[in-house]
Amino acid sequence: MIIRxxxxxxxxxxxxxxxxxxxxxxxAHWGNxxxxxxxPYESVVRAATYHDYGWLRYETSPLIDGESGEPFQFLKVxxxxxxxxxxxxxxxxxxxxxxxxxxxxxxxxxxxWKGRYQTIKHPMGYNIKTMSPEIQAxxxxxxxxxxxxxxxxxxxxxxxNYRLMQVWDLLGLYFCCQDPSEDYVEPVPARYGNGxxxxxxxxxxxxxxxxxxxxxxxxxxxxxxxxxxxxxTTSFPDVETFRRAYFQAELELMQFELV
Numbered sequence: 001m002i003i004r005x006x007x008x009x010x011x012x013x014x015x016x017x018x019x020x021x022x023x024x025x026x027x028a029h030w031g032n033x034x035x036x037x038x039x040p041y042e043s044v045v046r047a048a049t050y051h052d053y054g055w056l057r058y059e060t061s062p063l064i065d066g067e068s069g070e071p072f073q074f075l076k077v078x079x080x081x082x083x084x085x086x087x088x089x090x091x092x093x094x095x096x097x098x099x100x101x102x103x104x105x106x107x108x109x110x111x112x113w114k115g116r117y118q119t120i121k122h123p124m125g126y127n128i129k130t131m132s133p134e135i136q137a138x139x140x141x142x143x144x145x146x147x148x149x150x151x152x153x154x155x156x157x158x159x160x161n162y163r164l165m166q167v168w169d170l171l172g173l174y175f176c177c178q179d180p181s182e183d184y185v186e187p188v189p190a191r192y193g194n195g196x197x198x199x200x201x202x203x204x205x206x207x208x209x210x211x212x213x214x215x216x217x218x219x220x221x222x223x224x225x226x227x228x229x230x231x232x233t234t235s236f237p238d239v240e241t242f243r244r245a246y247f248q249a250e251l252e253l254m255q256f257e258l259v
Contacts, residue, residue, distance in 0.1 A: 001055075001062055002176045003073045011231040013246060014176050016055035016074060018227040023172035025224040026050025026217075030164070035216045036191050040100060044161050047094070047104035048168050054090035054109065064242050067237035071242060075126065084138060091142065103149045108169070110139045119163045122186045123170060128134070145209045156193055163189050163197070164215060171202075175226060176255060180204045188216070209257045222258040227251055 004012040004020060027048035031037030038044035055074070063078070064071050077083065087109060095102025111117045113135060115125050131139075150158050167188050174183060181204065187197025198214060205211045209221075229249035236242035 001059065001070060001074055001077075003071055004178065005234050008164065009233060011071070011234045013071065013229045013231060013249070014226065015059045016052040017059060019172050019176045020052035021049060022175060022224060022226045023051065023168045026171055027167045028163070029217045029219060029222050029224075030168075032216065032218050034190060036189075037218075038161065038164060039132060039157070039192065043098050043100035044164070046098055046163075047101040047108075048165060049089075050094060050101070051105045051108050051165065051169065053093075054083075054087040056090070057086040062243065062246060064236055064239050069237060069242075071236075071246075078193060079132070079135070081134065084134060088138070088142075090112055099149065100153070103146060103153075103158065104161055104165055106142050107158075108165050110142050111162070112167070116166050117162070119159075120166050120170065120185070120187075122184060156195075159190050159241050160189050163187075164180075167200075175254075176226075180208070180210045180256075205259065206257075208255060209259060211259050215259075217258060220259065224256050224258065226254040226256070228254060 001016065002014040004014070006012060011241060024045060026226070027045045046218045058077065062071055065076070072078075091102060091106045091109060094105045107117075111119075112126065113128055113131055115128075167185055170185055174180065180202065182202070184199055184201040186199040188200040189197045201213045201214065228251075229246060230252060231245050231249055233245075236245065
């Protein structure tokens with residue numbers, strides 16, 4: 001879960017699956033005269049939409065930090081064997097649904113532990129210095145599967161789609177983790193068959209209105225929505241109290257306009 005503390009003492013809680021669906025909206029509208037439309041379109045957009053469903057099980061029983069009473073930010077959730085199994089379940093589920101979608105999501109999951117495979121210069125990735133034997137085994141198993149599947153496909157196109165997945169994921173975090181601010185992503189693939197990319201900047205130009213340069217979407221403006229829950233306080237005496245507040249909270253929508 002993405003946890004945001006508000007100045008008024010409230011807590012905004014955004015599920016990883018909510019973030020995932022926002023990312024899918026960005027992917028679905030990607031492409032114009034300056035940027036290639038994703039291909040194969042349905043498989044790539046499906047991957048973007050469901051790339052973080054490995055968190056679905058956690059969202060049924062979210063946890064709090066026993067010392068602070070605050071719900072865990074997604075990077076701080078204890079990485080238990082149950083969570084690792086949930087990751088693997090989501091990868092297998094997506095591969096059974098659509099092998100190509102499953103490949104992109106699988107590469108995304110292992111790549112998060114390996115610096116996004118050095119495909120992004122900015123923003124910087126997670127600073128993961130050590131990995132447990134369980135994580136290393138998970139990566140080895142899934143990278144072996146990836147290699148077998150990539151051997152059957154156009155290598156360059158697969159890696160372009162992986163890079164697009166990283167761009168969309170970072171844009172999803174840009175909208176989810178805080179109010180929009182001036183920032184950029186580099187490099188952003190503009191075409192298939194071209195290993196280079198462009199610098200894409202984002203600049204707020206109004207309440208939840210963000211200008212992109214260059215503009216990558218197929219409609220002007222492009223409107224996207226993000227589901228979230230608003231909780232009345234930032235900490236809770238126990239996990240049961242937190243879960244009651246979470247489940248009772250009204251589902252709200254943030255709406256953004258991309259220009």
